[in-house]
Amino acid sequence: MKNKLIFILVITFSFSVSAQIYTPDGIVQGESVNNNVGIGTSSTDAKLTIQAGPNGYPTPLKAISIWGPNSPTNFNSAQDISWDFSAAGSAVIRSYRGGSWDTYLQFLTNNFPGNVPEVRLHINGDGNVGIGTTNPSNLQGWSRVLDVSGIHDSKILATSENSTYKVGIFSHNHNWYGGGGFVGTESNHSLHFITNYNPKMSILTNGNVGIGTINPTSKLTVAGNIASREVKVTVDAGADFVFEKDYDLPTLESVDKFITKNKHLPEIASAKEMQKDGINLSEMNIKLLQKIEELTLYVIELKKEISNQKEKITIIEKQIKSQVSK
Structure with missing residues (x-):
């Protein structure tokens, strides 16, 4: 009777504590209370918590390393970390093997159940970044490129914390002022062009343009000299009277x-x-x-x-x- 009681107590205790899997380099621990899993730590605050090393551990330090049969030699192979949501879309982070030694990193999303995720952001092995394209254009051979591509139009927008100031670079091929490239503000504020941290040209919301001044009082105010081959001035009347x-x-x-x-x-x-x-x-x-x-x-x-x-x-x-x- 005593042995049976001890056995029941041991079984009960084992179900009330976390289960641990010991590995040569650390611990994989599952918590039975909240079904969380910890790697390298017994303190978890998410479904999977990874502690790669103690504070002060030399960096960089690999927390997760994914290796598979596609890694060594196969071109056009990919390894994904995927999030799928019931009755909704999905998101994917993909490591993609290109030609030669190229390795790309891609971020994919879709907004409808069952749709194939599309590449939204692509980073080449050389550091060039494409948004809306997997082939960032670099015809001039710049060291780094950010290529934002859209079917009809695209926009890069910089916004202040309270959304008061908005300035952007726009590309539009139709139905917007005849199409073309645009640089300007989406908010009711002036646009300044600066060099060496100082404004050199300013465009006010009333259309006045200042060169060498941020307070132009006419359609074009120049604080300095103007050199020109020819100046044409249109007038309403002459002096023939x-x-x-x-x-x-x-x-x-x-x-x-x-x-x-x-x-x-x-x-x-x-x-x-x-x-x-x-x-x-x-x-x-x-x-x-x-x-x-x-x-x-x-x-x-x-x-x-x-x-x-x-x-x-x-x-x-x-x-x-x-x-x-x-």
């Missing part, structure tokens, strides 16, 4: 008095005003053209006066000769 019959051409006497008093031409800003407010090229060109046309009229009038004087002088000379000959 000067040649109209009803134009009141200032007399040279009035212009002379104005210049003597103000030290600049009428209707032209003074040097101090130009230094303070700058010059509107369109308005200034029209004003200068107006002055040139006025000057042309003065020259024409002066030519007429000279011609009249010559005629009078000729008549006087003839009269003098006639008197002398008598």
